[in-house]
Amino acid sequence: GAGVSQSPSNKVTEKGKDVELRCDPISGHTALYWYRQSLGQGLEFLIYFQGNSAPDKSGLPSDRFSAERTGGSVSTLTIQRTQQEDSAVYLCASSLEGVYTQGDDTQYFGPGTRLTVL
Amino acid sequence: QKEVEQNSGPLSVPEGAIASLNCTYSDRGSQSFFWYRQYSGKSPELIMFIYSNGDKEDGRFTAQLNKASQYVSLLIRDSQPSDSATYLCAVNPYTDKLIFGTGTRLQVFP
Numbered sequence: 001g002a003g004v005s006q007s008p009s010n011k012v013t014e015k016g017k018d019v020e021l022r023c024d025p026i027s028g029h030t031a032l033y034w035y036r037q038s039l040g041q042g043l044e045f046l047i048y049f050q051g052n053s054a055p056d057k058s059g060l061p062s063d064r065f066s067a068e069r070t071g072g073s074v075s076t077l078t079i080q081r082t083q084q085e086d087s088a089v090y091l092c093a094s095s096l097e098g099v100y101t102q103g104d105d106t107q108y109f110g111p112g113t114r115l116t117v118l
Numbered sequence: 119q120k121e122v123e124q125n126s127g128p129l130s131v132p133e134g135a136i137a138s139l140n141c142t143y144s145d146r147g148s149q150s151f152f153w154y155r156q157y158s159g160k161s162p163e164l165i166m167f168i169y170s171n172g173d174k175e176d177g178r179f180t181a182q183l184n185k186a187s188q189y190v191s192l193l194i195r196d197s198q199p200s201d202s203a204t205y206l207c208a209v210n211p212y213t214d215k216l217i218f219g220t221g222t223r224l225q226v227f228p
Binding site: 033099109 | 149150152160161162163167169202206208210214215216217218219220221
């Protein structure tokens with residue numbers, strides 16, 4: 001079946017512009033995560049959606065970052081007034097329920113969006 | 119203290135050898151542990167998970183978990199150049215999140 005998809009695959013923007021990144025999770029997955037990965041670095045958690053619950057925004061680095069998930073499926077990550085330090089690969093992942101206590105669930109990653117802020 | 123720690127490497131092993139990748143975690147309540155592989159320029163992909171103390175084998179891969187020592191490792195037997203990648207350890211200290219380490223870069227040379 002189809003995996004997690006993200007668009008665009010690459011985005012080059014000028015400092016100060018707003019960008020929108022899109023994620024389509026695996027069909028039926030209720031949990032959706034956004035991460036950021038800078039060159040040579042690990043995964044930095046940004047935000048988490050689970051069903052109809054309020055999102056966990058604890059990882060968002062500033063109020064320039066926001067995300068929404070419409071209809072419990074597609075998610076959009078918006079970065080306003082982009083800065084050069086926002087340049088990174090933005091990864092989206094989804095999982096069936098987001099419950100990992102017995103290892104019967106896991107996160108599946110999309111191919112990522114490489115954002116370059118000039 | 120970081121929640122999940124890994125040596126960044128690179129770990130260099132010859133082809134055919136055993137590669138041993140290690141990960142320590144800080145939250146004793148962690149219940150599930152995952153190993154992901156990430157090739158350069160690609161997204162992470164799951165290799166295997168473990169949640170019981172001891173060893174779990176899957177083909178050339180063996181995950182080892184020691185909750186008392188808060189330690190999880192991944193052994194790759196008969197390492198191949200195609201195994202060269204960054205290996206990410208992920209830990210579940212909460213029921214709805216995974217916390218990822220920064221990864222260990224493995225290089226397998228012919």
